[in-house]
Amino acid sequence: MTRLFNDPTAFADEFAEGFVAANRRTVRAVSGGVVRATAVPPGQVAVIIGGGSGHYPAFGGLVGQGLAHGAALGNIFASPSAGQVYSVAKAAETGGGVLLTYGNYAGDVLNFDAAQDRLRAEGIACETVTTTDDISSAGPAERDRRRGVAGNLCVFKIAAAAAEEGRELAEVVRLARLANDRTRSMGVAFGGCTLPGAGAPLFEVPAGKMAVGLGIHGEPGLSETDVPTADELAELLVGNLLRELPDGVPTPAGARVVPILNGLGSVKYEELYVVYRRVAQLLEDAGAVIVEPEVGEFCTSLDMAGASLTLFWLDDELEALWLAPADTPAYRKGSVTAAAAVDQATLDAAADADVPPASDESRAAAVIIDAALAAIQDTLDRSVDELGRLDAIAGDGDHGIGMQRGARAGRAAAAEALAAGAGAGTLLIKAADAWADRAGGTSGALWGVALRALGERLGDADPAFSAAVVEGVAAARDGVINYGKAEVGDKTMVDALVPFADTLAAALGEGADLVEAWRRAADSATKAAAATSDLLPRKGRARPHAEKSLGTPDPGAHSFALIVVAVGDVLDGAVGG
Template structure:
């Protein structure tokens, strides 16, 4: 259960306050969430992610060069308000427009959509990209009804890298939607999660069983199965995701084996050993995989497998460098003069990111979270 808190009613606000205090050189707090401490170049498309809290490092942990420009932070498992989304977007935007990306949940879709309308009324071009990667939440013919789970991470990263490269608003939207169309996820839970101040988990799984097809907001799985070995679980996840592979899929994928909050990294690595073998046997080459906690659900015990079928553009953007509090890949090299804030006050912690980002290493790992 979630044991460490002061006031359950202010848990998310307290978390953001501590997060910003821990990373003052990387993020700054604004009403509704956080934005980069280092201001990007003028004219860049701002990629703003968000949703309810409880998913760290999603969403605020991936704000930084090469990744998101800002993150809107709602209460635990609760969509942020349209006002908060508008506030964060205004703080993050640099003249190239705003792309909001988030998982497919009714409250998020409504409130981010309202924020887009407000931004457009302000004269700021804006668009939403909704992530729909969870194969368990709706059949293939109803993909637009599927939830966004750990596939959020891939879509956010690809969109952000495109914006960093200088894509315009329409092109950032295009490549983000393309990444979403090629991304599939399936997850399992061994135990539910407990909200701060709560005595009981949002759902329970009987001893010796697991829930298949869980959500990341404390939703139980759509079915139960006997608790498998790591190798058996790998087979279930790989079979479930490959059964829903996109049409005309390539033979190159990236893979994320994502921990949901209370599953040890060692367990994930044991499972990934078989995942990698099964994908190779299926004729797939895995590019720059990630194993670890990227989209969590408080203290939920479980994991999910995400595959994104790559083409040259998606592979380049997935492997592009990023430097955020919770996720780093390659080397980001900011250069340029201090960029004044729009009100004319120089922001000493905000150099202009006018120069391109360079890569010093081809692989990346999630920082400890």
């Protein structure tokens, strides 16, 4: 179990603080994560990685010369927000464009895609390569659905080495995709990991059994089997991986391969080397040529008892990049030519907290929005247990606490912006980023998207007229659907959001004022959220346990309805009939 912590909710932040304090030669802290502490040549492609905390040395430990330029660090096992990814990328890029590369998980895809859109909107060239090396998570015909595990390292290393050589963004992307195509991984676990402050592991494996094909968060694997000997484990992993060779490697005989034996947290180096002894024998017996193997911890899962094997099949181009030097807190290869440290005083000159000027009308609207966010916080504080109970029926039970964290952070950011004289648009955008940063997960990302879209439509120059609110709500709806990929009927927040947006627009079109239109829309959302009880989930973590949720409303739709009702009460008091 995870034994050493202070406030469990601050664990990821305190980890990051200590990590930077211990590695100031190679990394420095920025909003949302870490970037290199050494200067990067102008025009070099910035390789940005990231994901949830709890997987060290992924992801911050892989930032430094020859490897990543920056890493966005989410909460424990939670994707970094779009704002965090954007902030890290902005801090790291030097004019050559940005490559975002990370494991293929729904929350990460949503947030990194949103950050990519923001970067592109500012004229920064940005591309994405998701890692999909885990053969247990989908079949060969659905490789794009596979999750990324310890094979992340191969893609990160190749992309970064190519960037270090001065290659352009398109070439860095090509090589990262090639590395991903030639990487295969498989993992096993003997026991689950325990989140800081939790009373029990995230999952359990029966005594004397081993889960085969488990993911790095405990996602279901292929099967359970008796705990093998070290040699038997090597034979299981190598045998399965050799049955799926990548295109361009017709046979292992004569092929060059990098084996990476990865400990997931509690399986220690001595055990790994016993296993690797047999891994090497098996690969050599198959005729493969082993090139600079790695044994250790490269993508962990807190204290999970388990291990994974990655096989990275090289060609001439990939081999040269794999052998290139790197110097990071957790991964070193060869000898780099040390770069100069960045000038921190110059970096600190940018005033992130400044707010743009706003009209008197927009600042007056910001007061109402701040009050609405306060009401949302109060509502979610009262509903946190109920939302967690609803989510636990078919999900992981964290919706209530996630929404509570997001609302509190959003309100705090809004209050700070209001005190600085922010208009309605800036206040909502700052609240959106703070909400997404603290809430984590898919719901946090979607609320960040929604509030940002509303803020962008309201702006700071014009009064918050009813038409701007309707446009903003419509943009929020479109953004949530675009990034979340859910439709009405999938049993998600979208089932309440779409009727809310449609009813709001229709009521205003019929001549109702904003307060009355909002009331009608909130009533529509409440009824739609209740109706999700009759649906089976087709998206998100509840989908694998769909039948369990029948008869229970979707927690995301339910929390959305609670929020818009609370906002309606504030509008009624502030604007009147």
